[in-house]
Amino acid sequence: MKEVPEAIICEGCDAVYERKPLRRRQVARCGRCGTELDRHAGDQAARVLPLTVASLILFAIANLFPIVEIQVKGLHSQTTLAGAVVALSTEGMSLVALLVLATTILFPLAQLCILFYLLVPMARERQPAGFGVLVRILQVVRPWGMVEVFLLGVLVAIVKLSSLAQVVAGPALWAFMGLTVLLTSVLSFNPRTFWEMAVEPRPGQKP
Numbered sequence: 001m002k003e004v005p006e007a008i009i010c011e012g013c014d015a016v017y018e019r020k021p022l023r024r025r026q027v028a029r030c031g032r033c034g035t036e037l038d039r040h041a042g043d044q045a046a047r048v049l050p051l052t053v054a055s056l057i058l059f060a061i062a063n064l065f066p067i068v069e070i071q072v073k074g075l076h077s078q079t080t081l082a083g084a085v086v087a088l089s090t091e092g093m094s095l096v097a098l099l100v101l102a103t104t105i106l107f108p109l110a111q112l113c114i115l116f117y118l119l120v121p122m123a124r125e126r127q128p129a130g131f132g133v134l135v136r137i138l139q140v141v142r143p144w145g146m147v148e149v150f151l152l153g154v155l156v157a158i159v160k161l162s163s164l165a166q167v168v169a170g171p172a173l174w175a176f177m178g179l180t181v182l183l184t185s186v187l188s189f190n191p192r193t194f195w196e197m198a199v200e201p202r203p204g205q206k207p
Contacts, residue, residue, distance in 0.1 A: 010035050048189045049119040051182055056112050058179040063105065066170035068158060078170060081105065103146040108183065111145055114138045115186065118194060135194045142187060148180045 008019045008028075012035030019038065022028060028037040066078040079087065081104060088097035114134050121128045128134075154173065161167050 008037050010037060048115065048186055049123060051186050052112055052115045052119060055179060055182045055186055056116065058175045058182065059109060059112060062172045062175035062179055065172040065175070067154060067172040067176070068170050069168040070161065071166040071168065072164070080172060100150065103144055104150045107141045108145040108147055110141050111138060111187070115189070122194070131194070145183070145187070147176065147183055151176045151180050 008017050009015070010017070010030040010033065012030060012033040015030055015032050017028075017030070017037060020028065022038065029035065030037055063081050066080055067084070069076060069078040071077075081100075085097045085101045085105075088094075088100065114137060118128055118131065118134060118138075154176070158167050158169075
């Protein structure tokens with residue numbers, strides 16, 4: 001049986017392929033099921049780091065400032081995302097509050113912090129402590145960040161409330177919109193690229 005030292009296994013059908021050198025922007029797909037096998041990393045890491053920093057800044061604004069301000073008959077009311085979580089928990093919806101807290105604050109923040117922690121030293125060709133564990137954690141929490149779902153829910157609520165009261169968008173709402181766009185770009189970064197950056201370059205492919 002031929003040994004394949006540079007093997008790659010399809011996540012869709014478990015077919016085994018020999019890893020081939022890829023050119024810039026090339027993507028390898030499984031010939032059996034079409035699942036993406038590999039893609040050239042290019043300069044992804046260099047582009048993702050500034051996007052991660054920008055996302056952290058917008059994340060801070062989105063959580064520190066009010067999302068919307070509601071004005072009804074001279075009365076004003078505004079809240080932050082953390083305030084909304086507290087309000088849900090005090091109204092007997094602890095499970096919903098926990099889900100909102102996890103999917104809109106904890107998991108997105110964990111992803112951004114891990115990316116920042118890994119990318120800064122690796123941009124200087126140094127491997128940070130806890131590298132393997134953090135990359136695995138990053139892969140686990142990626143599907144659980146749902147900022148875009150929260151934003152959609154807020155926009156729907158604003159449309160419904162606008163017929164009953166005057167609704168003024170707060171700084172956090174605009175920050176959430178920008179954060180949603182940036183997170184889409186940041187989370188398109190494949191965590192497997194970290195392993196390629198940490199080991200020797202593959203045969204035929206420049207680092």
